[in-house]
Amino acid sequence: MTKIDRYILILFIRTVVVCFCSIAGIFIVFHAFTSLDDLVHLGRTEGGLAAVMLRYYGPYMLLLFDWTGAIIVLMSLLFTVGWLRRTGELTATLSAGISHGRILRPMLIASFFIISLQLANRECLLPHYRDALAMKAKELEQESEQPILPCYDLTNQILIEGASLLPRSKRINYPSFRLDGDFEGFGDLITAKSAQWSEATEDHAEGYLVSGIKRPENIASLASVGTEHRPVILTPHDHPWLKPNECFIATTINSEFLQTDQSTSRFVSISEIASRVKNPAVHSSLSVQVLLHERMVRPPLDYALVLLGLPIVVNRRGRNLFLMIAVAIGTVLFFFAIKTLSGAMGGSGYLLSPAMAAWVPLLVLGPIAYVRFREVQTE
Structure with a gap:
């Protein structure tokens, strides 16, 4: 790894951390308004407000990382290249005969590791905190009864x-x-x-x-x-x-x-979802079967989202940063529109089977992402 690789990598990782902390801070501020009285009351009896906030919002940070990791990576890639272009460092590097693909390589490798970290978080950490994610602040002190689903x-x-x-x-x-x-x-x-x-x-x-x-x-x-x-x-x-x-x-x-509250079923691991689908004692709906395949295909699909944004980052038209952000948002919306539509069709049994509904977005977007990645390597 060269000095320029380390410089770009540190800049990218720092941008990822800042973006995530910003989103997490906004989430905590708005969410805490609805539970502040309960949190303050617990803080007086359980070692202070900071300890209670960490106990209550810690699992939510894991969930937030799972929800926004791929989008944050894409936006950080955009901001990092925008910063290099604004300071003139990108122009100087390109004039030395280094291609865009070589400049983006450390960020793409880091993106792969971040998405892998997302996968580990989703399969190993979130399942242990699914009960905590379903709790309200007042339930930290005492477990409350819930209605039962026959x-x-x-x-x-x-x-x-x-x-x-x-x-x-x-x-x-x-x-x-x-x-x-x-x-x-x-x-x-x-x-x-x-x-x-x-x-x-x-x-x-x-x-x-x-x-x-x-x-x-x-x-x-x-x-x-x-x-x-x-x-x-x-x-x-x-x-x-x-x-x-x-x-x-x-x-x-x-x-x-x-x-x-069946939303907690989305926090379980792939093996638990698979065992539920194979369980002969319970009826597994089409939506649960779609969820199983979506979980398997999600890591490569998240990385495809990052690759789809490469042409936005590598542009020779001199578009300003805000226009690039707008195009990136449109790309993300298109990405999730295909996922949502395909999942809805598979969950309702309309035209697509559960397995095909989960794999269609990757089959559609994967080749496009690969072609865009190859184009960047030669520019």
Whole structure:
């Protein structure tokens, strides 16, 4: 790496950081107005306002980086080249026989690493903070109950309902399990005081530990039942680790399926989305299948957006910076218009399958981005 490469790279990275901090600052200022009283109250009891703000807005910064990373990279590329042109450094470098492609190389490599960092953030960090992103400021101190979204287990033929849900604790308050399958002795309904989600152990598969059972009253005397070779309802009659007023219902419908705010499903990793699509116990909508393919194709598509902006950066018409920004905004709008239209068509099942709907934007924009990249290399 030459000195000019290091100079351009540092200028580019500094521009990326400034752009992101500016957007983050605006977001925090406007968002904090709606929650300032709750944040100040928590700050008095939890080590100061700064610590509370970091705890509350830290996950939002990760989400903001995921949303705006590719756009910030494109704008930073634009601002960096504009600055080099304004100071005359770009003209001097070109007059030395160095092409635009060679000048842009360190910024394009840095853009690749930033988009890779976006991918790591999306797959490794955001899934751990999806509950925090769904919380309001007042919920930092105490978890609040949320309405529950009834979900039907297609494999076991059980409808899971309840009075409310505690998402972080993964507990249902006053659950109701409506039994459509053949579960002898249990009737058509199991009601209780609470149901706690539990991962698979040596004693049982994944499912809910149901406590304080109200119906059926003779749960301790009923034998465990299941379908074929797989147990579904475990009772104290056959499993001593259960208390007399408890039972265990094996299901793959975890507490995340029961949240009314399904926007958190966009914060999960690709592997979790894939496992949901492959889960035979739950119906996966076309929009979820589109989301799965969109997540796989997003990194190359984000990089294609950066390459689409290269002709805006490398221009010999002497356009001013504001006109270049306007053209860049138009490019971004065109990019997202194709993504949105294709996703909507795939989600509704109109003309495009979910897989094709996610890949169409890359199939359309990818070759254009590559041609523009090759053109810049020769200029």
